[in-house]
Amino acid sequence: MVALSVNLAGVKLKNPVVPASGTFGFGREFSELYDLNVLGAISVKGITREPRIGNPLPRIAETPSGMLNAVGLENRGIDAVLSEELPWLRAHFDGPIIANVGGFSPEEYASNCERLAASAAVSILEVNISCPNVHCGGRNFGSSPESATAITKAVRGVTGKPVFMKLSPNVADIAEVARACEGEGADGLCLINTLVGMRIDIARRKPVLANVTGGLSGPAILPVALRMVWAAYEAVKIPIIGCGGVASAEDAIEMMMAGATAVEVGAANLIDPMASRRIAESLPALCERLGIADIAGIVGAAHDFQRTK
């Protein structure tokens, strides 16, 4: 019997598989296909103070081994999330709910985090300072250690619940941003968000996406995510949720060996709605094959090669 549970800053997950924010809504569509309780936790669609329709269409484009999205944080706004979406999910899922929190200013982040943390349904706050598709005066808050520090500081004081900062890969030095968040008291990190990219329609001679650029996700970014989780793991002591291109149980184990305590499954949910369940259910047999008795024991295991060689 393989032990699959992991612990994220005091929150116990029965397994490390978590659908990633923005690829799973609030679970409604997936609950028609399978019992959500097979999942370790659920990271819900990003939440802002005001309802948002997002960016103009088209806002999806295909890429080699992945996709671009420029959705732009479409969501119903925090009031509807608190009054309708979270109660619905709580009634259909017993495990930890991770509230993914967006914002356009340190004040909005703080207020959104405070209100969401006050909900008994929410176990962890995942603070998205890395959406590439909304623009706050031309930057996103995860793009520099200074702005990441400012948001972490703003949200840290408003709740005792674990705060995980979701980091952008579109930075020069991910370790520096990771350390900045840890230094301000973040309980954990989630990385990576999508990589900025674009495509051009050669017949129309213009960008495919109305937003011009979008965020790249899917198997194409798995190696980038692994490298960044690896670097963050070396830089900080707080737990890391690894995210980016995971499509199989093997990918999830790889992410954990790079340093992730839990693993988010993103774009895979969109092309195979059973992906998160399939990965969670494949883990025990894979662990047995690999001689893993307790999955929590492999977090960062690949870093040991430097000490043993």
Add this chain to the structure above:
Amino acid sequence: MRGAFFTVESNRALAPGVFELVLAGDCSAVQRPGQFVNVAVPGLFLRRPISICDWTAGSMTLLVRTVGRGTAWLEKVVRGEKLDVLLPLGNGFDISAVPDGGTAILAGGGIGIAPLYALAKALLASGRRCVAALGFRCASDVFYADEFAAIGCEVAIATEDGSRGQRGYVTDVVSAYCTHGRRGTEYLFACGPEPMLKALAANGWTSSTQFSLETRMGCGFGACMGCTTETTHGPARICHEGPVFRVEDLKW
């Protein structure tokens, strides 16, 4: 929604770049004409959303136009091949909106005629009259006109070059039909390029009309929010609350 493997029964060319796939598999979950499937293509990341042209309990027909690498792969599938399909997706047409004994005009532009075929069958089975107004570029592009006629539709064709039927667009056929003094009792269903749908709306189809929209989609089942459009009831996912919308719900 469910995922299932379907087996290709036949694949035949209908017109240049347009082909008909008949797939065998469990279609018991399909509820309404106008719903669609999302087909996985080996080597490409996203599925391809394709409307259901017709279905029975054990098979379905898809009409496909080759526009890119995904549809080019589908054009070459042969009998016996297996396709990974998600179905049924979307809301489909609401035929109960057509008055009993009334006439429905089904306006299709190019490959947009596909979902209108099962719609016509459903309308005819319920005792409504059907006029299929089908628009193509030229005579050699025409497909499925005989199929619509065979089930009992009145068929009116428009071609842009006038090589078959009326010269002009599908909107011209609809307008011509409605100047015969019949307007007021007809109900319009339309599927085709957005300029065609907007032209119909501009021609006075501002009620008693359902449009099936086409767009780039991510997942096709409401999870990614990649195809949201604004409606008078708030944001709606074209793949999930749509693809069929009443014209008065669209903010055009």
